[in-house]
Amino acid sequence: MTEEDSGRSRNDRGKRGATGRANAEGDVLLEVEDLHKYYFERDTLTDRLLRREARSVQAVDGVSLAIHRGETLGLVGESGCGKSTTGETLLRLREATDGGVYFEGESVFDLAGEDLMAFRRRAGIVFQDPYSSLDPRMTVGQLVAEPLSVHGEPADAENTKEARRERVDELLERVGLSHSQRDRYPHEFSGGQRQRVGIARALALEPDFLVLDEPVSALDVSVQAQILNLLADLQVEFDLTYLFIAHDLSVVRHLCDRVAVMYLGEIIERGPTDELFEEPRHPYTQALLESVPRARSDERERAIDPLAGDVPSPRDPPSGCRFRTRCPAVIPPDDLEIAQEGYREVMDLRERLESGDVDAERARELLAGDGGGAAGEGTTGSDRSNGSDESEHGDRRGRRRASAVGEEARLREDVFEADLAGENRAVVAEALNSLADGERAEAISILRERFESVCERTPPVLQDGPHPAACHLYDQPTERRGADRTERSAGDD
Numbered sequence: 001m002t003e004e005d006s007g008r009s010r011n012d013r014g015k016r017g018a019t020g021r022a023n024a025e026g027d028v029l030l031e032v033e034d035l036h037k038y039y040f041e042r043d044t045l046t047d048r049l050l051r052r053e054a055r056s057v058q059a060v061d062g063v064s065l066a067i068h069r070g071e072t073l074g075l076v077g078e079s080g081c082g083k084s085t086t087g088e089t090l091l092r093l094r095e096a097t098d099g100g101v102y103f104e105g106e107s108v109f110d111l112a113g114e115d116l117m118a119f120r121r122r123a124g125i126v127f128q129d130p131y132s133s134l135d136p137r138m139t140v141g142q143l144v145a146e147p148l149s150v151h152g153e154p155a156d157a158e159n160t161k162e163a164r165r166e167r168v169d170e171l172l173e174r175v176g177l178s179h180s181q182r183d184r185y186p187h188e189f190s191g192g193q194r195q196r197v198g199i200a201r202a203l204a205l206e207p208d209f210l211v212l213d214e215p216v217s218a219l220d221v222s223v224q225a226q227i228l229n230l231l232a233d234l235q236v237e238f239d240l241t242y243l244f245i246a247h248d249l250s251v252v253r254h255l256c257d258r259v260a261v262m263y264l265g266e267i268i269e270r271g272p273t274d275e276l277f278e279e280p281r282h283p284y285t286q287a288l289l290e291s292v293p294r295a296r297s298d299e300r301e302r303a304i305d306p307l308a309g310d311v312p313s314p315r316d317p318p319s320g321c322r323f324r325t326r327c328p329a330v331i332p333p334d335d336l337e338i339a340q341e342g343y344r345e346v347m348d349l350r351e352r353l354e355s356g357d358v359d360a361e362r363a364r365e366l367l368a369g370d371g372g373g374a375a376g377e378g379t380t381g382s383d384r385s386n387g388s389d390e391s392e393h394g395d396r397r398g399r400r401r402a403s404a405v406g407e408e409a410r411l412r413e414d415v416f417e418a419d420l421a422g423e424n425r426a427v428v429a430e431a432l433n434s435l436a437d438g439e440r441a442e443a444i445s446i447l448r449e450r451f452e453s454v455c456e457r458t459p460p461v462l463q464d465g466p467h468p469a470a471c472h473l474y475d476q477p478t479e480r481r482g483a484d485r486t487e488r489s490a491g492d493d
């Protein structure tokens with residue numbers, strides 16, 4: 001990671017503005033370099049019996065980021081995109097597959113013994129679910145005191161038990177609870193109070209850095225604001241640095257200095273919070289912002305546009321740009337004349353063909369013509385076949401092509417909402433004809449030949465700079481990252 005990317009010289013100290021928000025001009029406290037966390041599994045009993053290769057689930061795939069002292073970096077994205085795994089792996093709560101994490105320049109993955117214990121004192125976590133993260137058999141006092149006893153704190157007290165009790169009382173008061181609640185059990189508290197206990201526990205060892213893993217998403221909206229205010233106050237009071245993980249962008253905006261957006265194991269955009277919200281660059285960030293209600297009164301009437309489709313499986317992520325299966329801006333070939341909406345629909349159709357969602361019967365329905373999209377018997381002539389030396393395969397394809405030109409008008413209106421016309425429509429009809437004949441691979445090949453996008457061939461790279469986006473709509477380096485990914489997969493096996 002370059003200095004420009006990390007934002008600052010390591011010797012600059014962090015500063016705070018009047019808002020209490022760090023201005024992210026501090027030295028780097030924690031740096032993550034090319035972090036990978038893969039899980040390996042054999043899918044079924046048959047896989048195991050046949051000794052098939054373990055398949056990797058690419059939960060985190062090459063994440064790099066720098067967190068400056070005193071700032072809050074937001075890590076956002078939909079559920080299942082690898083945010084929590086990133087947070088837990090950089091704290092060494094999970095073992096990384098590859099990459100590095102550096103805390104004040106020291107490699108966290110190389111720490112052992114006393115050094116590792118010291119790191120654990122300085123870097124903690126607040127979990128999402130205050131219901132399951134607290135042991136129900138322990139009192140609140142015991143829960144908050146537990147990290148102190150594990151680390152033998154306070155080490156120099158004459159009466160350790162008494163000193164711990166005082167410390168617990170202090171912490172409970174500081175997070176808005178009362179010391180008189182010390183002997184109660186978690187089930188006697190509300191969700192917000194339980195999260196306050198979780199925060200007190202995380203603060204017990206006076207850390208410098210906290211991963212806040214969706215700390216308010218399990219709480220009522222009215223309680224969320226109270227906990228967010230508490231976290232902001234504590235950050236100023238204890239000079240804390242946060243990695244704030246959230247799927248709710250409206251929460252992130254108020255607490256974070258910078259935001260990194262994650263999709264399917266990768267960071268796809270990063271920038272200062274206000275800039276990223278005002279001028280999101282990556283189509284995924286734009287779609288995420290479109291899908292959340294806005295607090296500003298002038299935007300409350302705006303229609304909310306939900307993000308289409310589901311996050312693909314990290315077991316088998318799409319080639320090239322991982323967002324391409326959902327991206328409304330997916331890039332057509334340079335020489336193809338097609339409206340963006342129509343192109344998205346063609347790509348969706350191809351995805352469905354490839355996943356087996358559209359079978360021969362469905363293809364016949366879509367074509368809805370007499371002969372059900374059959375190969376156009378008796379039709380001759382083709383702009384792809386070539387007279388007497390044509391192979392049998394080419395001949396068949398040529399007849400289908402000619403048939404498709406004739407049948408294009410028969411594609412039902414409900415196949416494409418956009419106005420797909422002319423050659424584009426004819427090629428789609430030709431592909432469906434192939435599918436109707438039971439030749440799925442050929443149908444896919446026909447569509448790929450005309451419609452293949454740079455977005456599926458080449459993975460876009462997140463470059464350096466204050467507000468980069470990993471997308472082919474913006475400048476990209478000439479080297480390709482796909483080769484790296486292929487090599488890594490082979491090596492892991």
Ligand code: SF4
Binds near residue numbers: 329470
């Ligand atoms: S690279 Fe292509 S598919 Fe990916 S976000 Fe950019 S335009 Fe969309």
